[in-house]
Amino acid sequence: MVRFENIGMRYGPGxxxxxxxxxxxxxxxxxxxxxxxxxxxxxxxxxxxxAEAPSRGLISLxxxxxxxxxxxxxxALRRRIGVVFQDFRLLDHLSAFDNxxxxxxxxxxxxxxxxxxxxxxxxxxxxxxxxxxxPTTLSGGEQQRIAIARAVVARPDLLxxxxxxxxVDPDMGQRLxxxxxxxxxLGTTVLIATHDRSLIESARAREMRLVEGRVIxxxxxxx
Amino acid sequence: xNLNTRIMPRDRGAGSLDVVxxxxxxxxxxxxxxxxxxxxxxxxxxxxxxxxxxxxxxxxEKSHASLDQQIEAALSVLRKTPGxxxxxxxxxxxxxxxIKPWLxxxxxxxxxxxxxxxxxxxxxxxxxxxxxxxxxxKTAAPDSFLDDHTRWLSRLRSLAEGIxxxxxxxxxxxxxxxxxxxxxxxxxxxxxxxxxxELLHQIGAHSGFIAxxxxxxxxxxxxxxxxxxxxxxxxxxxxxxxxxxxGFEAVPFLPPxxxxxxxxxxxxxxxxxxxxIALLTARLSVLGALSRVY
Numbered sequence: 282m283v284r285f286e287n288i289g290m291r292y293g294p295g296x297x298x299x300x301x302x303x304x305x306x307x308x309x310x311x312x313x314x315x316x317x318x319x320x321x322x323x324x325x326x327x328x329x330x331x332a333e334a335p336s337r338g339l340i341s342l343x344x345x346x347x348x349x350x351x352x353x354x355x356x357a358l359r360r361r362i363g364v365v366f367q368d369f370r371l372l373d374h375l376s377a378f379d380n381x382x383x384x385x386x387x388x389x390x391x392x393x394x395x396x397x398x399x400x401x402x403x404x405x406x407x408x409x410x411x412x413x414x415x416p417t418t419l420s421g422g423e424q425q426r427i428a429i430a431r432a433v434v435a436r437p438d439l440l441x442x443x444x445x446x447x448x449v450d451p452d453m454g455q456r457l458x459x460x461x462x463x464x465x466x467l468g469t470t471v472l473i474a475t476h477d478r479s480l481i482e483s484a485r486a487r488e489m490r491l492v493e494g495r496v497i498x499x500x501x502x503x504x
Numbered sequence: 505x506n507l508n509t510r511i512m513p514r515d516r517g518a519g520s521l522d523v524v525x526x527x528x529x530x531x532x533x534x535x536x537x538x539x540x541x542x543x544x545x546x547x548x549x550x551x552x553x554x555x556x557x558x559x560x561x562x563x564x565e566k567s568h569a570s571l572d573q574q575i576e577a578a579l580s581v582l583r584k585t586p587g588x589x590x591x592x593x594x595x596x597x598x599x600x601x602x603i604k605p606w607l608x609x610x611x612x613x614x615x616x617x618x619x620x621x622x623x624x625x626x627x628x629x630x631x632x633x634x635x636x637x638x639x640x641x642k643t644a645a646p647d648s649f650l651d652d653h654t655r656w657l658s659r660l661r662s663l664a665e666g667i668x669x670x671x672x673x674x675x676x677x678x679x680x681x682x683x684x685x686x687x688x689x690x691x692x693x694x695x696x697x698x699x700x701x702e703l704l705h706q707i708g709a710h711s712g713f714i715a716x717x718x719x720x721x722x723x724x725x726x727x728x729x730x731x732x733x734x735x736x737x738x739x740x741x742x743x744x745x746x747x748x749x750x751g752f753e754a755v756p757f758l759p760p761x762x763x764x765x766x767x768x769x770x771x772x773x774x775x776x777x778x779x780x781i782a783l784l785t786a787r788l789s790v791l792g793a794l795s796r797v798y
Contacts (some may be wrong), residue, residue, distance in 0.1 A: 332706060334798050355798075360708030370703045374513040382509075387709045431707075 282308040282439060282470045283329060288338035290324055298324045302338070305319040306439075306472060311465045312476040314482045316491035321338075322474045323367070325491060326441050329472070330364045331355055343438065349390050360388055363437035363469075365445045369428040371416040377403060378412040384435040395434075402430045405460065407453070421448040429457055433464055440464060442473045446480055458484055511704065511717040512697060521689045522729040525682060525778055532678045533787035537741050539671030540767045546664025555788045556659065557634075559591075559622040559641060560649045574645035581644045582622065585637055587630035594621040642643055679781060686722055687785040693718065694752030694793050703791075705797060715790040719783045726782030738763075738771050776795025 283306040290299040298321045302410050306312060316322050327333045328340060331347070340347045342358060350358065363384075371380050378399055385395040403409055406426040408419075425448045432440060440461065446454035458480060465471045475481065481488060488500040559582065561574050569577070575593060582591035599621055600609065607613050626632055626663075638650045694701060704714050744761035763771075 332702075332708060332798070356705075356708045356710045357707060358708075362708075364706065370699065372511070372513075372703070374699060375510065379510070384705075384707050387704065387707060392734060 282306050282310070282342040282343065283472075284339075285340040286341075288328065288335045288340065290328065290333070291336050291483075292322070297336070298494055299328075299335075302491075302494070302496050304462060304489060304496050304498070305460070307471055309465065309468055311462070311471045311484065311486040312473070313484070313486055313488045314472055314491060315476065315481065315488055320491040321494045322491055323443060326364075326443055326474060328360050329439070330441055360384070360435065361438040363432035363435065363440045365429050365432045365440075365442035367443040367447070369416075369424045371424055371427055371431075372413060373417050376413045376415060377408055377419070380416065380427055381430045381434050386429060387437060397477055399430075399434060402434055403427075406430050406457070422450070422453065425449055426453070426457070429460070433460065433469075434465070436464070436488075437469060440469050440471045440499075442471075442475075444475055444477075446477055451479070454480060455483065464483050512693070512700065512721050521685065524685050524726055525726050525729035525782070526679050526733040526736075528682045528685070528731040529774050530737050530777050531733075532675055532682075532778075533734040533771045534740070535671045535674040535678065535735030536770060536774065537737060537763050537767070539668045539675075540763060540770060541759055541761065542664050542667035542671065544764075546668075548659060548759070549657070549660045550662070554556060554653075555626050555628065556653070557624050557626065557632075558653070559649045560619045560651060561622065561645055562619040562647045562649070563617040564647050569645070571620065571647075574647055575622070577644040578622055578641055578648050581637070581640050582624050585632075585640075587627050587632040589625045589627040589630075591622055591624040594623055594640050594706070596620075602707065617778070679777065682726075682778060683785045686726065686782040687789050691789050691793065694723075694790060701794070702797075705794065711791055711794040715787045718790045719786040722782040722786040723779045727775050727779035730778030733778075734771045734774035737774075738768055741768065741771075 285302050285304050288299055288302040289297050290302075291297045302325065314322055314325065324333070328335055329342075330340075332348075337354065338461070343361060345358070372383070375383075381399050381403060382392070382395060385399070386392075400409065401414065403412060404430060408414075408423060408426055408430075411419065411423065414423075416427065419427070425445065429445055432442065442461070445461075446457055449457065454477070461471050462484065471486075472481075490497045490499045559578050561571065561578055563571050564574065579591055581591065582588050596618075599618060600613065602621075603618070604611070607616075634650065634652050641648045641650055701714055704717075705711075741761065741763040745763070748760040748762050
């Protein structure tokens with residue numbers, strides 16, 4: 282599903298943020314990405330969701346070597362990835378419903394075709410009665426749940442989440458992890474960057490630790 | 505309005521862009537109207553004078569024949585000339601009316617040796633040998649002068665074409681300025697909404713999808729602003745028509761500043777053109793900016 286080989290990443294003439302990063306995410310796997318602040322977790326995620334290109338090394342995504350993928354085909358690859366951004370990145374002038382529906386519109390689906398799906402998903406994350414609410418009128422936790430709903434609504438092949446439970450209470454955190462696990466059972470490969478140890482312990486998934494730009498495999502899924 | 509067209513929020517400060525586009529559209533509509541008036545005036549002048557010749561008979565200097573004898577002789581030559589459908593003497597009153605704008609109508613004018621004019625109409629489709637006719641007129645009436653309006657028509661044509669092409673030039677400059685303004689505003693909008701563009705890009709939107717969100721926004725804004733500008737210009741021309749009907753002559757000898765209904769309809773092209781210029785520049789600006797993103 283995802284393969285990084287000797288990836289190095291630096292911004293401009295700055296120091297290398299990622300150094301010789303090599304790992305593989307198997308299809309259908311569930312992985313936590315941990316590490317101290319500044320270790321390069323966000324940069325690693327940016328490379329995975331195709332926001333940046335690496336300075337060196339090879340990334341293979343969905344079986345395609347990214348260095349050989351034509352630029353015109355990148356949007357189609359991005360549509361197979363759901364991303365929960367740490368800062369949510371919701372569109373404040375759109376309703377909760379429209380924010381969640383955005384990936385479906387971009388994929389070309391008609392409103393009549395996805396209305397029920399979006400409403401059901403918003404109900405699942407506890408926002409069934411806030412469909413028309415603008416993000417600015419919602420709490421941080423509610424905004425985070427909209428961001429998660431938007432990331433999963435198109436049933437992505439790969440789900441990347443950056444601190445997805447940082448703004449919600451423990452109960453809602455567990456509920457959201459269950460949502461990720463349900464998606465994972467349906468075949469979605471999941472990678473969650475988090476500091477939340479209780480979350481990591483509860484899911485008993487693979488843990489990949491990033492220290493000073495290098496990946497250290499800490500725990501396999503069955504341990 | 506569907507979600508695709510609502511993705512971009514209305515820009516803060518977009519009102520000033522609307523004002524600029526409305527002013528541009530107003531100027532463009534004025535220039536377009538001026539070119540239409542120039543075209544119409546040139547056509548009127550051409551059709552009014554084409555197919556006619558004028559013979560001017562001055563009070564005798566070169567011969568002993570009287571003015572009346574020379575007029576009769578000139579009329580006789582004209583009436584016998586193949587290709588001349590009709591020839592008639594312009595009355596003294598009408599002649600004085602013609603020179604009134606230049607010389608006035610006081611008693612002094614009556615003492616001037618005013619030439620008499622003969623107006624002749626050429627048979628449609630007939631070919632007239634002007635040089636030969638001029639010679640025969642000189643023989644019969646030595647103080648006559650044949651004017652086939654060639655020089656006057658040529659100058660009128662040049663003047664009308666000059667006005668028309670100047671108006672087209674102004675239109676082109678206004679279109680260029682509108683395109684540059686919209687392009688600048690689009691780039692500013694793109695910068696202001698960089699996070700939205702990045703998000704759309706990130707969740708798999710094609711550049712065309714993002715460009716469409718922008719271009720639609722500017723298309724609608726430019727159409728509304730363009731319609732307001734062109735509407736104001738149309739009102740000005742309608743007011744010109746009203747002034748003409750009331751008997752007010754803006755500039756003597758020049759055509760009135762009025763547009764016929766069919767010509768007013770041409771002003772509708774201004775908001776349409778403004779909106780398409782806005783759409784295309786917005787699209788090109790957005791695609792250009794996105795082409796530099798991974």
